[in-house]
Amino acid sequence: MKSKEVLKQLRPYKQGKQTKDIQKEFGLDYIVKLASNENPYGFSDKVKELFQTNKPDFNIYPDGYTTELRSLISETLNVRPESLIFGSGSEEIIQMLCRSYLSVGDQVIMTTPTFPQYKHYALIEGAEIVEIPVEEDGSHPLETMLDAVQENTKIIWLCSPNNPTGTALSKQELQDFLVKCPSEVLIVLDEAYYEFLQQEKDLDAIHLLNEYKNLIVLRTFSKAYGLAGLRIGYGVADALIVETLDKVRGPFNTTSLAQQAAAAAFSDQEFINYTYQENKKVLAQFQDFLTSIGWDYYPSEANFLLVKTPESGMDAYDFLTRYGFIVRPGELLGIPNTIRVTIGKEEDMKVLQSVLQDYHNQLN
Numbered sequence: 001m002k003s004k005e006v007l008k009q010l011r012p013y014k015q016g017k018q019t020k021d022i023q024k025e026f027g028l029d030y031i032v033k034l035a036s037n038e039n040p041y042g043f044s045d046k047v048k049e050l051f052q053t054n055k056p057d058f059n060i061y062p063d064g065y066t067t068e069l070r071s072l073i074s075e076t077l078n079v080r081p082e083s084l085i086f087g088s089g090s091e092e093i094i095q096m097l098c099r100s101y102l103s104v105g106d107q108v109i110m111t112t113p114t115f116p117q118y119k120h121y122a123l124i125e126g127a128e129i130v131e132i133p134v135e136e137d138g139s140h141p142l143e144t145m146l147d148a149v150q151e152n153t154k155i156i157w158l159c160s161p162n163n164p165t166g167t168a169l170s171k172q173e174l175q176d177f178l179v180k181c182p183s184e185v186l187i188v189l190d191e192a193y194y195e196f197l198q199q200e201k202d203l204d205a206i207h208l209l210n211e212y213k214n215l216i217v218l219r220t221f222s223k224a225y226g227l228a229g230l231r232i233g234y235g236v237a238d239a240l241i242v243e244t245l246d247k248v249r250g251p252f253n254t255t256s257l258a259q260q261a262a263a264a265a266f267s268d269q270e271f272i273n274y275t276y277q278e279n280k281k282v283l284a285q286f287q288d289f290l291t292s293i294g295w296d297y298y299p300s301e302a303n304f305l306l307v308k309t310p311e312s313g314m315d316a317y318d319f320l321t322r323y324g325f326i327v328r329p330g331e332l333l334g335i336p337n338t339i340r341v342t343i344g345k346e347e348d349m350k351v352l353q354s355v356l357q358d359y360h361n362q363l364n
């Protein structure tokens, strides 16, 4: 048997160490997972209440049109219901985008480092990848990305705030970019960390959709909403894009459980606000601590921080793991000598800081 040639050069997604692995390996009780930018405060009580009273019919297929959640989001964002596409995580929408818009020999443009699935799925479709390194501060090199556009460019990927650097685009930057970008090129704006952005930094991307029919905005319930385990995210775009994606979408790609939970979570913006406020406070504390020991980091508008480490990121990762802190070494993210740390709860971050202080002292 012979699979697609390109698969020989790809590796299955290697997930970070799981809490259970560390428990076993180091015999630890206290473990804090700060590796996948999940919400440390859990999820909305409305979701908990929902499943205490409402037992879904697991024997019945989900609503393939996601009717209830669709109308809720379309009303709140003030977009047409036909402008929404749902996926098993926004990750699946990334996959659908590649399946729908890329053929062998097409070109895609992205920055590096960024979310690895843009590249992975594009390679599977046989596309040629142009990766342009982030600027010094971790932001998108937008001008250089535009310069790389060719006849065969199909998709440009933008991630704001960018994972793993945490830097966000400004409204002006995005607007200038959209004006200059040829309208045949699809622009994907991945806003997985949208809820962590300060209000005044909101790109207002949803409004821009009226003007730019070649733009799709991706959002997810996995991060601030705390529903990563349920796998649900959505895209907002012109109805024509959604219609195209719908042709490659599996008919029942999101579960009834996920749809109901997402609707309950979406209607609890108080929880999102709480998450936002806590994250902002603890992120600032963590940044202050790093500054106090002379460590540098990228400016973050998200719920994680990319920290520059004195030795390799792997070395810091190994040290932290022994104390029960699971972070992501930059070596695995394409940006060596860094670690990406999800901003956890205040009390856990205090402990992390003391472990980092020990690590720092030990190196000096």
Ligand SMILES: *Cc1c(COP(=O)(O)O)cnc(C)c1O
Pocket: 037, 088, 089, 090, 091, 092, 115, 159, 162, 163, 190, 192, 219, 220, 221, 222, 223, 228, 231, 232, 233
């Ligand atoms: C986490 C993440 C996603 C995907 O999350 P899903 O769980 O698939 O919705 C997409 N983009 C970025 C940048 C992310 O960090």
